[in-house]
Amino acid sequence: MNKRIQATIASVAMFTFPAIGKAEPSKPECIAPAQPGGGFDITCKLAQASLQNSGALKAPLRVSYMPGGIGAVAYNAIVGQRRAEAGTIIAFSAGSLLNIAQGKFGAYTEKDVRWVANIGTDYGAVVVQQDSVHKSLTELMAAIKADPTSVIIGAGGTIGSQDWMKAAMTARAAGIDYKTMRFVAFEGGGDCATALQGGHVHVCMNDVGDSQAAIDGGAPLKLLAIFSEQRLPGKLAEVPTAAEQGFDIKWPIARGFYVGPDVSDADYKWWADAFAMTMKSPDYAQLLQERNLFTLPMTAEETTAFVHSQVAAYKTLAADFGLTTK
Amino acid sequence: MTGRQIEARSGRRLAVTLGLWTLPALIVGMTSTLWFSATTINELADSAYDRSLAGAIRAIDANISTESGGVGVEQPYQLFKFFELTAQGAVYFNVTTDDGFVQIGDVLLPPPPELSSGEINFSDDTYLGRTIRVGSLKRPLSPATPEGTQIIIQVAETKGSRTAFQNELISRAILRDIMVILALVLLLAAGAYAAVKPLNRLREAIDTRDPDDLTPVEVASLPLEVRPLVEAVNRLMQRNVEQADQQRRFLDDASHQLRTPMAIMRTQLDVALHQQNLDDVRKTLLSSRSVLDRSVRTTNQLLALARARTSQGYDAYPQELISLEETIADTVRMLWSRIRSQRMDCVFEPAEVRVVVRANEGLLQEALVNILDNAVAYAPPSSLISIRLRVEGDWAFTEIIDEGPGMNDEEIAHAGSRFRRGSSKRSVDGSGLGLAIALTVARAFGGTMTVCNRPDRSGLVVTISLPVISALPG
Incomplete structure (x- = not known):
């Protein structure tokens, strides 16, 4: 990030839009708890664009990156040291919730932050190089079954992460012992896509959002399957679902934001209202579609209830795969 | 020489020994x-x-x-x-x-x-x-x-x-080591061959010798390690030469010693045969008898000497633990009448302790008899023969001291040699074997015999020293 440009934009904004809504937090910041280029980055960028577009946020939303453990490092930083930063929202995904369910976020649980909003949903996807020898998910699974070490499976996150979970569920559906899979972990989907282009892994268990963003950006990759109920609309309509290829697995990925536990009710409400207003705006669908995301509008209590129920569901799933849960 | 056989062990090639050790x-x-x-x-x-x-x-x-x-x-x-x-x-x-x-x-x-x-x-x-x-x-x-x-x-x-x-590196190291071993084995084999070569030459040189060629083998060209062996063989041959010499001399002397009285007797017999007077014949025969006595005594001494020599190597005359003073006393008793016939006296002064030695009693008595005989023969009548037994450390010394003329230096140097008779001018019927017998007997029992003149007055001291087995307060 070029800080000078940011600073220039900020000062210009201050002059152009003097602070009207006095509840708007100063120095708004969106933390993407990963390297740039992954799902968290997309989530923050969506908030950046849409909040500004809808006029809910006057000041520009700064996007910063705090990689580490699919959000674990950022979660610990917020709950530990940055508890009351009203201007800071942090991106989360279903992957964060799965890790929380396994206690991988350290001592903290889903009750330790304030869940602001869900702004959309993504789906798990299987990504390979454009000219990969694996032409379908079925072929890929057959190759893994023949020799588990011959296919290097890349994923954002380690054993137990949602990417691993997608691979493990598919492997189990294919009759493969998921423990024999050759598995390489990355900080996020963005890193995995980079390694995939370099040929260092053979397949990434990524998300539709970040993968399609990379493909749209010219990366020579292709989707083998999407873990959705039905085929997705638009250009994604060509990609078959996993269920079509014989692996009845769905993996929607909720994306959203939380704030620190000591953020005041007023500020929390301000963010929730801002997102609610933004998601109702007519341009929002367009912004979602640009990022290959799908609508899942929820805020505040609804989001909190969703998060709690998801964590409970993930705990059951993790136990089913022999992963430790706390 | 013990004559005991060296423990037999089957011989091995030097190269094999070398290989087994290296x-x-x-x-x-x-x-x-x-x-x-x-x-x-x-x-x-x-x-x-x-x-x-x-x-x-x-x-x-x-x-x-x-x-x-x-x-x-x-x-x-x-x-x-x-x-x-x-x-x-x-x-x-x-x-x-x-x-x-x-x-x-x-x-x-x-x-x-x-x-x-x-x-x-x-x-x-x-x-x-x-x-x-x-x-x-x-x-x-x-x-x-x-x-x-x-x-x-x-x-x-x-x-x-x-x-x-x-x-790759390890197999190279192995190859290198194998080559070093091969080189070492080759060098060792060549070295062993070169080292053994002089021995083969030596064997050939000895094989081609005349049977009676007993001259020492040349050692200058031999390896240092082999020289002592060859020198030992040379010494053995030298001793054989000396012993053969001695035996020849002994035979010469013995036959001369026996021939002389026989010649005398032959002459006397001739004289007797020509004598008419029975008394003269009787006188001649009496003189012949003394000559014959001497011959008998010489023969006995020769036998005793042979026995004493024999006892050094064999067990025909078993050694046992005997009391030295009893043996001396018995001997003196045995010779008492002969001593008294010369009106001589004999004093035995035993040691303060009871001395036990390992010896054959008969042979030891023979030795003492010969020394005492000499004393009786050479010392003047009515003189005194003293016998003293003393113990010093592990040795018992038996000194036989007479009051005779003693010996000159040359005689002392050769005392104990066979047929070396004291040069005393007195007519004594000794054969010269007495001291030789005593010396041989003393050596057979691990001791020796020395001869010297009395320091205080005229007379000879003959000392037989024997190792003491035990000396207990009497």
Whole structure:
């Protein structure tokens, strides 16, 4: 990030839009708890664009990156040291919730932050190089079954992460012992896509959002399957679902934001209202579609209830795969 | 000479002995050298290969960023590309934090051993069914908080090329050692052949000798180690020559000693045959009888000498523990009438302790009889013969002291030689064998005999010394 440009934009904004809504937090910041280029980055960028577009946020939303453990490092930083930063929202995904369910976020649980909003949903996807020898998910699974070490499976996150979970569920559906899979972990989907282009892994268990963003950006990759109920609309309509290829697995990925536990009710409400207003705006669908995301509008209590129920569901799933849960 | 046979052991070729002694040493030496070489090679190769692993770890370490507050790891694949080219194998990496939040890379790599901060540890392990070498580094995530979250970086490579390199070096070391052994064996064989060659020449030289050629073998050209052996053989031959000489002389002397009285007797018999007067005949025959007595005595002494010599080598005259003073006293008693016939006296002064020696009583008496006989023969009538027994240390000394004329230096020097009669002008019917017998007997029992003149007055001191077995207060 070029800080000078940011600073220039900020000062210009201050002059152009003097602070009207006095509840708007100063120095708004969106933390993407990963390297740039992954799902968290997309989530923050969506908030950046849409909040500004809808006029809910006057000041520009700064996007910063705090990689580490699919959000674990950022979660610990917020709950530990940055508890009351009203201007800071942090991106989360279903992957964060799965890790929380396994206690991988350290001592903290889903009750330790304030869940602001869900702004959309993504789906798990299987990504390979454009000219990969694996032409379908079925072929890929057959190759893994023949020799588990011959296919290097890349994923954002380690054993137990949602990417691993997608691979493990598919492997189990294919009759493969998921423990024999050759598995390489990355900080996020963005890193995995980079390694995939370099040929260092053979397949990434990524998300539709970040993968399609990379493909749209010219990366020579292709989707083998999407873990959705039905085929997705638009250009994604060509990609078959996993269920079509014989692996009845769905993996929607909720994306959203939380704030620190000591953020005041007023500020929390301000963010929730801002997102609610933004998601109702007519341009929002367009912004979602640009990022290959799908609508899942929820805020505040609804989001909190969703998060709690998801964590409970993930705990059951993790136990089913022999992963430790706390 | 003991004549005892040396314990028989089957002879062996020198080359075999040499091989039996040197080969185990060679094998042990080479094995330990090989083991040492292998260990060194493995350590050197490991340290060389580990260096590049350490380099990869440091490179990943340098690309971990924490400025954002998170943990960012730049993908090391570009780095690995070059690394894999040199290592000719697969490379794996794994970056984790000890709080478990961050796990990037080959998360299924075997966990590192207990690490101390900042140190790179290397160990062998297995990953995906292949042997790998893993380097692991642990360091604090933030230098400001050394006790805080630790980050662990592991880089592993398959050991294929490393093992091939090590095996290549080790097999070269083995080849080198085998060549060294072969060279050593060849040199040893050549050396053994060269060393034994003079011995073969020696054997040929001895084989081609005349049977009666007993001159010493030339030793100058022989190896130093063999010289003592050949010199010992030379000495043995020399002793044989001397003994043959002695025996010849003895035969000469003995036959002369026996022929003379026989010639005298023959003459006397002739005289007697021509004498008419029976008294004259009787007188002549009496004189012949004394000559015959002397011959008988000489013959007896020759036999005694032969027995004493024999007893040195054989057990025909068993040695037993005997009391020395009793033996002396018995001998004096035996000779008492002969001593008294010369109106001489004999005094025996025993030791203060009871002396026991190992000897054959008969032979010892024979020796004492001969010495006392000499004293009776050479000392003037009515003189005194003293016998003194004393013990000094482990030796018992029996001194027979007479009041005769003694001996001159030349006679003392040759006392004990056969047929060396005292040159005393008095007509004495000695054969010269007495002292020779005494000396031979004393030597047979581990002792000796010495002769000297009395220091105080005219007279001879003959001393027989024997080793004491026990000396108990009488």
